[in-house]
Amino acid sequence: MLRIAAGRAAARSSSRPIVNGRTIPGVCSSCSANRSARRNFSSSSSRQADITLTVDGKEVTVPQGTALIQACEAAGATIPRFCYHDRLAIAGNCRMCLVEVERSPKPVASCAMPAMPGSKVFTNTPLVHEAREGVMEFLLANHPLDCPICDQGGECDLQDQSMRYGSDRTRFHEITGKRAVENKDLGPLVKTVMTRCIQCTRCIRFANEVAGVEELGSTGRGNDLQIGMYVEKTMDSELSGNVVDLCPVGALTSKPYAFHARPWELKNTESVDVLDAVGSNIRVDSRGLQVMRIQPRVNDDVNEEWISDKTRYAHDGLRFQRLTTPLIREGDRFVPANWEEALTAIADGLKASGAQDNEIQAVAGHLADTESLVALKDLVNRLGSDNLILDQQLGDKAPVNGIDIRSNYLFNSTIPGVEHADVILLVGTNPRHEAAVMNSRIRKSWMHTPLEVGLIGEQVDTAYGYSYLGPDARALADVVAGKGDFGAKFKAAKKPLVIVGSAVTEHADGAGVLKAVAKLVQGHKAMLTPEWNGFSVLQRVASRPAAYDIGWTPSKAASQTTPKFIYLLNADEVDPKSIPQNAFVVYQGHHGDVGAQLADVCLPGAAYTEKSTTWINTEGRSQLGRTAVPPPGASREDWKIIRALSEVVGQPLPYDEVLALRDRMWEISPSLVRYDVTEPVTSDIALAGLKTLSSRTAGVAISGAPLKKPISNFYMTDPISRASVTMAQCTRAFVKGENYGFSEEEKTGQASYA
Amino acid sequence: MMLASTSRIACPRHGLLIARSLHSSTSVLNTNISKGTSSATEPPATEAKSTVPSEILPPHPIIPADQISGAPVELRHRVVRIFQPAQNTMQSGPAKGSRWRIDWDVLQGAGRWENPLMGWASSGDYMQGTRIGFRSKEDAIHFAEKQGIFLVISGWDYYVQQEPVKRIPPKNYAENYVYKPNKLRIARTK
Numbered sequence: 001m002l003r004i005a006a007g008r009a010a011a012r013s014s015s016r017p018i019v020n021g022r023t024i025p026g027v028c029s030s031c032s033a034n035r036s037a038r039r040n041f042s043s044s045s046s047r048q049a050d051i052t053l054t055v056d057g058k059e060v061t062v063p064q065g066t067a068l069i070q071a072c073e074a075a076g077a078t079i080p081r082f083c084y085h086d087r088l089a090i091a092g093n094c095r096m097c098l099v100e101v102e103r104s105p106k107p108v109a110s111c112a113m114p115a116m117p118g119s120k121v122f123t124n125t126p127l128v129h130e131a132r133e134g135v136m137e138f139l140l141a142n143h144p145l146d147c148p149i150c151d152q153g154g155e156c157d158l159q160d161q162s163m164r165y166g167s168d169r170t171r172f173h174e175i176t177g178k179r180a181v182e183n184k185d186l187g188p189l190v191k192t193v194m195t196r197c198i199q200c201t202r203c204i205r206f207a208n209e210v211a212g213v214e215e216l217g218s219t220g221r222g223n224d225l226q227i228g229m230y231v232e233k234t235m236d237s238e239l240s241g242n243v244v245d246l247c248p249v250g251a252l253t254s255k256p257y258a259f260h261a262r263p264w265e266l267k268n269t270e271s272v273d274v275l276d277a278v279g280s281n282i283r284v285d286s287r288g289l290q291v292m293r294i295q296p297r298v299n300d301d302v303n304e305e306w307i308s309d310k311t312r313y314a315h316d317g318l319r320f321q322r323l324t325t326p327l328i329r330e331g332d333r334f335v336p337a338n339w340e341e342a343l344t345a346i347a348d349g350l351k352a353s354g355a356q357d358n359e360i361q362a363v364a365g366h367l368a369d370t371e372s373l374v375a376l377k378d379l380v381n382r383l384g385s386d387n388l389i390l391d392q393q394l395g396d397k398a399p400v401n402g403i404d405i406r407s408n409y410l411f412n413s414t415i416p417g418v419e420h421a422d423v424i425l426l427v428g429t430n431p432r433h434e435a436a437v438m439n440s441r442i443r444k445s446w447m448h449t450p451l452e453v454g455l456i457g458e459q460v461d462t463a464y465g466y467s468y469l470g471p472d473a474r475a476l477a478d479v480v481a482g483k484g485d486f487g488a489k490f491k492a493a494k495k496p497l498v499i500v501g502s503a504v505t506e507h508a509d510g511a512g513v514l515k516a517v518a519k520l521v522q523g524h525k526a527m528l529t530p531e532w533n534g535f536s537v538l539q540r541v542a543s544r545p546a547a548y549d550i551g552w553t554p555s556k557a558a559s560q561t562t563p564k565f566i567y568l569l570n571a572d573e574v575d576p577k578s579i580p581q582n583a584f585v586v587y588q589g590h591h592g593d594v595g596a597q598l599a600d601v602c603l604p605g606a607a608y609t610e611k612s613t614t615w616i617n618t619e620g621r622s623q624l625g626r627t628a629v630p631p632p633g634a635s636r637e638d639w640k641i642i643r644a645l646s647e648v649v650g651q652p653l654p655y656d657e658v659l660a661l662r663d664r665m666w667e668i669s670p671s672l673v674r675y676d677v678t679e680p681v682t683s684d685i686a687l688a689g690l691k692t693l694s695s696r697t698a699g700v701a702i703s704g705a706p707l708k709k710p711i712s713n714f715y716m717t718d719p720i721s722r723a724s725v726t727m728a729q730c731t732r733a734f735v736k737g738e739n740y741g742f743s744e745e746e747k748t749g750q751a752s753y754a
Numbered sequence: 755m756m757l758a759s760t761s762r763i764a765c766p767r768h769g770l771l772i773a774r775s776l777h778s779s780t781s782v783l784n785t786n787i788s789k790g791t792s793s794a795t796e797p798p799a800t801e802a803k804s805t806v807p808s809e810i811l812p813p814h815p816i817i818p819a820d821q822i823s824g825a826p827v828e829l830r831h832r833v834v835r836i837f838q839p840a841q842n843t844m845q846s847g848p849a850k851g852s853r854w855r856i857d858w859d860v861l862q863g864a865g866r867w868e869n870p871l872m873g874w875a876s877s878g879d880y881m882q883g884t885r886i887g888f889r890s891k892e893d894a895i896h897f898a899e900k901q902g903i904f905l906v907i908s909g910w911d912y913y914v915q916q917e918p919v920k921r922i923p924p925k926n927y928a929e930n931y932v933y934k935p936n937k938l939r940i941a942r943t944k
Contacts, residue, residue, distance in 0.1 A: 066924040073848075081846055090927040091944060112927040155844040204944045217943025245843040263844075270840055270915065283840055288875035289868055297840040300921045305843055447939050465939065612859055624913070626835070630865040637862055659833075676916035 051117035056124060068110035068121065069097050077123040080132060080161045082248045083200040084111035087305055089209060094200050098131040099123045107131040136166035139198050142179040152250030154263040158198065181226055187234035188729035189241055189309055190252050197251035199225050203243040209447065210306065210440050211237040212463030236734050238436040238714050241312040256313055256726045261292045269628035270297060272615050273311040274367055274542035274608040275718060278435045279617030280307045284609050284628035291315045291609050291629060301416055308436035309730065310714065310721055317724030321592045323604035324633025343648040345601050349584035350649055353564040360385040361563035365570030366718050369613035370546040370672060372638035374665050375653060376569055377550055379642055382651040387558035390547060391571035393506040397559050400511040402696055403548040405689030407681035410545060411618040412533035413497050414678055419445045421497035423490050425479060427513060428457040428707035429501025433714040434540035439463060454486040457707035471706035473509045476516040494526055497534045502544065503710035508703055515697035518690045528683040539618040540710060546616040550668050568595045572719045588641055591719035604635035607720065611637045614672060621678045622671060819900045830907055833859050836894045837915035854894045857885040
């Protein structure tokens with residue numbers, strides 16, 4: 001973090017708990033803030049002395065080794081830039097950030113120049129103005145004048161900066177015209193108009209450093225420099241959409257969004273992503289009733305500035321296959337009904353099924369929000385049942401890790417904490433697909449530090465190198481014993497981190513694996529210290545941490561009961577065979593997917609962009625989403641449906657408004673409504689959790705079945721992404737490897753998009 | 755669904771989620787001090803500084819704007835969000851980055867619907883297009899708090915969203931050329 005003389009107090013206070021008005025008690029946020037503010041890997045070269053320099057007559061103090069552009073920013077001077085980006089390596093090739101430094105004969109590129117003590121910098125002199133204007137003129141010499149048909153229009157850095165710093169007239173009178181560059185095909189997500197490229201190389205640096213796509217690069221020199229994949233190849237990365245954001249001009253734009261909207265037409269709603277358990281901060285841009293696009297929001301505690309392609313592009317699935325009206329099954333077809341009929345039909349079905357106590361079962365699906373989970377649990381409990389199961393394999397039994405202590409199922413090291421680990425052991429997980437944005441942090445750390453990664457489970461391409469230790473629980477035993485090269489490194493690690501995939505609890509050997517992990521953690525001194533908790537479970541489903549937090553688990557008696565009445569809350573991964581023939585099934589959700597097909601009554605709920613609800617991410621960070629667009633048709637917010645149903649079945653729930661419901665959540669666990677912070681579990685309690693884990697799994701034998709990755713197709717993991725056309729195209733291009741796109745689409749004129 | 759603000763005041767724990775300035779004191783003051791005396795001592799001005807004797811007022815002096823603002827009553831029952839709009843990741847300019855904003859949560863049902871005639875979005879919510887900008891968070895909170903009836907209703911319910919967490923380490927061009935002792939882990943193709 002930059003610290004400046006004037007702003008030093010501010011910088012220091014920013015590491016204190018951020019107490020939002022009086023809404024969030026600061027008690028626990030202080031611990032999390034301390035944890036997250038510990039150290040960034042890039043500053044890992046030990047903190048050097050601060051230096052003081054003068055920018056535009058203003059003294060500013062920055063740490064030694066800071067780029068001049070950062071020092072200027074810290075002094076409040078805006079420096080135009082194209083190639084410099086806060087989260088990428090410095091390239092220094094656009095020259096837009098030229099500033100004047102005293103006693104320097106020429107203007108200096110402030111991004112590539114370290115700030116020097118005592119130097120006097122000027123950012124607003126005739127020399128600087130002239131330099132910027134000159135750079136702008138060169139950039140525009142080869143830039144097409146197609147702003148009216150360019151998708152970047154309205155949020156284009158080149159447009160903005162040419163207005164602000166450029167010349168008001170052209171001296172370009174070349175008879176040969178401008179340079180033209182052939183478009184590249186980067187797949188179904190990124191549209192290229194390479195003639196517009198100003199060769200800032202941000203996309204290359206992003207691909208190299210963050211995404212791990214080392215094929216995207218430049219060829220040629222000077223006027224002939226081109227960006228591309230060298231050979232005809234798509235950009236196969238789950239983070240590729242971010243290059244659209246990074247591109248300061250319209251060379252890389254979003255293909256699904258091409259010619260759909262202009263930025264000034266859009267309403268921005270700041271919300272939270274739910275398509276994985278990272279809880280990426282997003283901005284939902286909507287026009288009228290439709291979500292037009294999804295953009296990342298900067299949050300260095302969660303997703304930095306990146307979001308995965310599924311997060312960014314799956315939103316078109318919100319338009320298709322929606323349940324818009326309650327449906328009642330009659331024979332082999334669904335008949336639309338109104339809410340009263342549907343709720344009555346459920347009450348009748350409940351009565352007719354004769355379900356008593358634990359025969360009433362509720363299944364929590366992947367996209368269920370915390371409010372509706374709490375409401376449904378309360379309702380089912382009031383009906384006398386404890387049969388609350390999860391929509392996953394072995395979900396009908398209490399999870400082996402136990403949910404009494406939070407650290408047994410959460411990502412305890414926190415997502416920024418991943419960067420501090422010096423040895424990471426991945427067990428039964430592919431973070432690249434289960435938490436794509438978090439995976440980029442591992443890659444970042446792997447590149448800049450001597451981080452060692454080991455993997456147990458299915459071999460996958462993680463975007464960083466790892467030592468493969470074996471496919472099953474036996475390989476873990478070797479690490480516990482400290483055998484092998486990696487075992488020795490792990491033993492010697494100062495901040496070891498074990499990331500256990502959520503699929504482990506769904507695996508037959510899950511108990512054995514967790515037993516070994518518990519042994520590993522307890523046997524390592526550096527694993528659990530007051531500052532560091534190296535035992536992390538990576539959840540992959542947005543609703544899961546919340547479900548565990550509220551105690552959504554079947555009792556022993558309940559998990560042996562055959563249900564007669566099943567309530568599927570957003571449950572679309574259910575195995576149809578697991579549902580008894582004569583059971584009455586209710587599906588509540590927003591898409592007509594697997595769950596709806598099994599149902600006797602379908603209740604249309606709202607998708608994540610259509611309700612303001614709480615989501616708990618894999619770290620246990622509670623975040624509040626926000627309504628961007630209204631739910632379609634007769635669909636309603638999910639917790640309200642459950643509240644209404646509770647009235648009809650004669651067990652009315654005691655909350656009529658969402659705030660009362662959140663009070664109930666507070667009663668269950670205060671952390672559910674302490675938004676935007678993580679509440680770390682102390683090392684003592686975490687240790688107690690591990691002890692219970694050990695005792696639960698004491699006599700477990702290991703079958704040696706290999707651990708499987710849970711996600712085979714990153715682009716289709718939930719009803720929204722399965723309904724999405726863009727995600728289907730991605731599946732074709734990246735998963736099936738079909739030669740997508742060198743295609744008819746490119747042959748037709750651009751007007752055909754419009 | 756309309757939110758009944760009275761029940762929210764009664765419940766002591768709402769402070770976790772929705773802050774109210776007169777939270778604990780409201781009900782007490784409500785019974786002890788009649789509205790007439792309070793409005794008599796209260797100048798109907800909108801300045802930030804108050805001249806009301808301090809023993810009646812909570813520590814943070816708030817002048818209720820509701821009495822003269824003419825805002826519809828329903829507005830008091832809605833939650834507003836106070837937040838610093840995120841910078842667009844498509845652009846590098848920092849303009850307007852420090853502003854704070856108040857806007858209203860979308861009303862379920864009345865939010866927007868497709869107009870059957872033209873297919874445009876219609877709305878029954880008169881606040882859906884409104885947003886208010888502020889220079890600081892405190893300004894925004896103060897504005898929300900003063901939208902009440904003096905000592906009766908203590909302003910709008912608001913939720914303050916955390917400001918963006920941004921940590922940029924010092925960056926250095928020389929890092930591109932730093933010697934790495936072991937196997938290189940990145941092939942730069944720039």
